Amino acid sequence: MELYRAHVLVCAGAGCISSGCQAVKSALEESIDRLGLKREVKVVETGCMGPCDLGPVIVVYPEGVFYRQLKPADAVEIAEEHLLKGRVVERLLYKAPENGKTAVTSDQIDFFKKQTRIALRNTGIINPESVEEYIARDGYRALGKVLTTMTPQEVIECIKKSGLRGRGGAGFPTGLKWEFSAKAPGKPRYVVCNADEGDPGAFMDRSILEGDPHSVLEAMAICGYAIGSNQGYVYVRAEYPLAVQRLSLAIEKAREYGLLGENIFGTGFSFDVEIRVGAGAFVCGEETALLASIEGRRGEPRPRPPFPAQEGLWGKPTVINNVETWANIPPIILKGPEWFASIGTEKSKGTKVFALAGKVNNTGLVEVPMGTTLREIIFDIGGGIPGGKQFKAAQTGGPSGGCIPARYLDVPVDYESLTRLGAIMGSGGLIIMDEDTCMVDLARFFLEFVQDESCGKCSPCRIGTKRMLEIVERITRGEGRDGDIELLEELGHGIKSSALCGLGQTAPNPVLSTIRHFRDEYEAHIYHKKCPAGVCRALMVYAIDEEKCNGCGRCALVCPAGAVYGEKKKPHRIDLEKCLRCGTCMEKCKFGAIYTI
Amino acid sequence: MKSLAELDKLREKLQEEMRLREGKEDVKVVVTMGTCGIASGAREVLTAILEEISKRGLKGVTVTQTGCAGLCHCEPLVEVERPGRDKVTYGHVDEKKAREIVVSHLVNGQIIKEWTIK
Ligand SMILES: Cc1cc2nc3c(=O)[nH]c(=O)nc-3n(C[C@H](O)[C@H](O)[C@H](O)COP(=O)(O)O)c2cc1C
Ligand code: SF4
Ligand code: SF4
Ligand code: SF4
Numbered sequence: 068m069e070l071y072r073a074h075v076l077v078c079a080g081a082g083c084i085s086s087g088c089q090a091v092k093s094a095l096e097e098s099i100d101r102l103g104l105k106r107e108v109k110v111v112e113t114g115c116m117g118p119c120d121l122g123p124v125i126v127v128y129p130e131g132v133f134y135r136q137l138k139p140a141d142a143v144e145i146a147e148e149h150l151l152k153g154r155v156v157e158r159l160l161y162k163a164p165e166n167g168k169t170a171v172t173s174d175q176i177d178f179f180k181k182q183t184r185i186a187l188r189n190t191g192i193i194n195p196e197s198v199e200e201y202i203a204r205d206g207y208r209a210l211g212k213v214l215t216t217m218t219p220q221e222v223i224e225c226i227k228k229s230g231l232r233g234r235g236g237a238g239f240p241t242g243l244k245w246e247f248s249a250k251a252p253g254k255p256r257y258v259v260c261n262a263d264e265g266d267p268g269a270f271m272d273r274s275i276l277e278g279d280p281h282s283v284l285e286a287m288a289i290c291g292y293a294i295g296s297n298q299g300y301v302y303v304r305a306e307y308p309l310a311v312q313r314l315s316l317a318i319e320k321a322r323e324y325g326l327l328g329e330n331i332f333g334t335g336f337s338f339d340v341e342i343r344v345g346a347g348a349f350v351c352g353e354e355t356a357l358l359a360s361i362e363g364r365r366g367e368p369r370p371r372p373p374f375p376a377q378e379g380l381w382g383k384p385t386v387i388n389n390v391e392t393w394a395n396i397p398p399i400i401l402k403g404p405e406w407f408a409s410i411g412t413e414k415s416k417g418t419k420v421f422a423l424a425g426k427v428n429n430t431g432l433v434e435v436p437m438g439t440t441l442r443e444i445i446f447d448i449g450g451g452i453p454g455g456k457q458f459k460a461a462q463t464g465g466p467s468g469g470c471i472p473a474r475y476l477d478v479p480v481d482y483e484s485l486t487r488l489g490a491i492m493g494s495g496g497l498i499i500m501d502e503d504t505c506m507v508d509l510a511r512f513f514l515e516f517v518q519d520e521s522c523g524k525c526s527p528c529r530i531g532t533k534r535m536l537e538i539v540e541r542i543t544r545g546e547g548r549d550g551d552i553e554l555l556e557e558l559g560h561g562i563k564s565s566a567l568c569g570l571g572q573t574a575p576n577p578v579l580s581t582i583r584h585f586r587d588e589y590e591a592h593i594y595h596k597k598c599p600a601g602v603c604r605a606l607m608v609y610a611i612d613e614e615k616c617n618g619c620g621r622c623a624l625v626c627p628a629g630a631v632y633g634e635k636k637k638p639h640r641i642d643l644e645k646c647l648r649c650g651t652c653m654e655k656c657k658f659g660a661i662y663t664i
Numbered sequence: 665m666k667s668l669a670e671l672d673k674l675r676e677k678l679q680e681e682m683r684l685r686e687g688k689e690d691v692k693v694v695v696t697m698g699t700c701g702i703a704s705g706a707r708e709v710l711t712a713i714l715e716e717i718s719k720r721g722l723k724g725v726t727v728t729q730t731g732c733a734g735l736c737h738c739e740p741l742v743e744v745e746r747p748g749r750d751k752v753t754y755g756h757v758d759e760k761k762a763r764e765i766v767v768s769h770l771v772n773g774q775i776i777k778e779w780t781i782k
């Protein structure tokens with residue numbers, strides 16, 4: 068064991084890697100070396116700390132000073148000033164966008180202060196490549212406790228009592244699922260971690276795997292003991308190479324320490340985990356498709372029942388849970404189900420991790436107690452909407468979910484409340500939209516996504532979503548007809564009730580929910596040929612402001628349709644019959660004379 | 665890992681290293697390291713303190729450094745702060761004194777009066 072006087076945590080989550088944390092880390096290490104501080108200061112790489120848009124970020128302990136948006140030269144300065152002389156580098160601290168107030172440590176920043184971290188308890192705090200750091204933070208103690216002091220039934224009771232529900236989307240009670248598997252006949256049994264994470268924009272599961280891989284392994288072993296299984300699989304998409312790498316290393320280290328493998332803690336219980344890398348099709352996140360893919364078959368869903376808990380991998384009882392669900396297990400065992408159940412709302416216990424994205428000041432990874440209002444997430448933690456724009460709606464649950472309009476800002480975020488609004492909790496994608504977002508266009512985006520990802524096995528989904536997409540596209544082109552909204556609703560409900568798997572059953576949700584909350588916007592497109600948000604290009608009318616136009620002729624030069632006419636040095640005009648609404652002229656006009664109505 | 669006891673032992677050892685990141689209130693040892701402090705051997709003092717704490721497996725001690733304390737003639741300075749007690753400042757500390765401060769003050773709770781200043 069080495070004792071240091073300072074630890075510098077460098078975030079090496081995917082966000083910070085893409086903003087250049089490796090160069091910052093090298094600069095830091097070089098300076099520490101040069102200043103002769105190597106024996107005193109330890110540099111540690113961690114997983115995502117959360118505020119990804121501030122990356123690269125580092126935290127210096129023991130003071131807990133938080134530095135953000137660093138360049139390599141800044142790292143040199145931090146080494147020379149803070150680490151050598153003990154002077155905090157003011158200039159590199161976080162300043163709140165609302166009031167310019169400087170925060171020295173992360174616990175002075177609202178983004179961190181308002182969070183409750185259970186699933187993310189170690190992410191951004193420990194070195195994910197060090198099993199020792201995980202152990203120091205109570206890692207594998209829950210597994211030890213379970214193996215030495217609890218019966219499998221007691222473990223299942225504990226999880227049931229905690230009220231934990233699946234974080235992968237559907238929210239099924241986790242303890243109940245384990246019980247089904249434990250009671251199902253058939254051996255061997257299997258434990259599976261679903262790390263497919265296909266929602267566009269979501270990165271909660273990736274961050275946990277990259278930042279705290281042992282928490283998932285430990286939880287899977289606990290489940291193995293509870294249901295009588297000795298083999299686990301983690302199914303992770305190939306697009307997550309860093310997660311795969313850290314997880315592989317974690318498995319290796321856990322085996323070295325005898326925390327996975329034969330006769331764990333000398334109790335006679337054996338459990339091991341293997342990784343299966345998937346090609347990254349969205350439908351492979353659906354549990355039956357995922358299991359097929361692990362077995363080496365095509366990743367296509369099959370009808371349920373039988374549920375995987377009864378007939379899963381190779382027809383044997385299989386518990387499949389989401390990454391975040393797993394990450395919650397060890398603290399529940401250690402702190403007790405009552406503790407967990409005391410957080411959250413009556414029917415939604417614990418916390419939820421969200422990937423906050425879109426038109427919000429602080430994007431990144433946040434974990435809040437269930438029942439936190441949307442307003443708190445967007446305005447207190449997220450820091451509000453940039454550019455003084457109005458909040459319009461939030462989209463949860465990605466392509467299976469729906470939107471929540473501004474008038475429901477005070478809705479508590481829990482499974483039931485969101486479902487009531489026609490949105491879903493989903494796996495944690497949370498996209499914030501401002502007044503510039505067109506809801507019809509948003510629906511089109513998700514529909515296009517599911518249409519692309521539909522496996523084609525059943526016709527309601529394959530053909531139905533295609534028909535819906537055609538209609539929505541037509542509407543955004545200004546060719547919507549009377550009756551289209553009703554037709555979309557009818558098709559949507561039809562697909563929901565007849566598609567084979569969850570993908571098809573939820574695919575119409577983004578359309579249905581935008582129709583429900585923003586029907587007027589559909590009507591504006593269809594009946595008035597207008598896109599109120601000014602997004603759908605085909606519905607825009609381009610015009611030239613005669614006051615501002617000096618007749619330079621650039622627009623006429625670039626117009627692909629020859630739609631601009633006018634004499635040199637005199638105001639130009641646009642022939643709307645010819646205009647293709649491509650927007651090129653507006654982009655090129657140096658005098659801002661072209662506008663849209 | 666042969667047993668849970670083995671894990672517990674390992675964890676206790678490892679926790680000391682990680683305690684730095686918890687921000688808990690505990691004993692703080694501060695070495696002043698301005699330009700003159702470093703020139704008069706503050707770096708060696710700091711290393712000695714870290715080594716001694718580590719060797720004795722002392723728990724709950726954070727070692728930090730600060731810049732110039734404005735007492736150049738007394739450097740290197742070592743301050744010991746226990747929660748709820750007055751700060752004790754030692755002057756003209758060298759490696760040997762540093763090790764003794766750890767043993768006497770931190771382990772046994774005895775302030776070495778003759779080395780303190782103020
Ligand atoms: C189309 C589709 C995609 C899905 N993708 C994922 C996914 O990426 N990750 C995930 O954990 N669950 C996903 N699910 C949910 C899984 O089928 C399953 O319910 C979940 O893994 C169960 O774990 P949980 O109870 O811990 O949430 C998806 C479901 C559907 C229908
Ligand atoms: S609903 Fe869609 S994704 Fe699911 S089985 Fe049918 S075609 Fe495939
Ligand atoms: S580019 Fe702008 S200023 Fe020039 S002619 Fe066109 S509208 Fe007028
Ligand atoms: S929008 Fe395109 S087609 Fe229409 S006038 Fe401008 S450049 Fe020409």
Ligand code: FES
Nearest residue numbers: 080082083115119
């Ligand atoms: S990746 Fe660094 S804060 Fe998210």
Ligand code: FES
Nearest residue numbers: 698732734735736
């Ligand atoms: S530089 Fe050491 S007291 Fe001033």
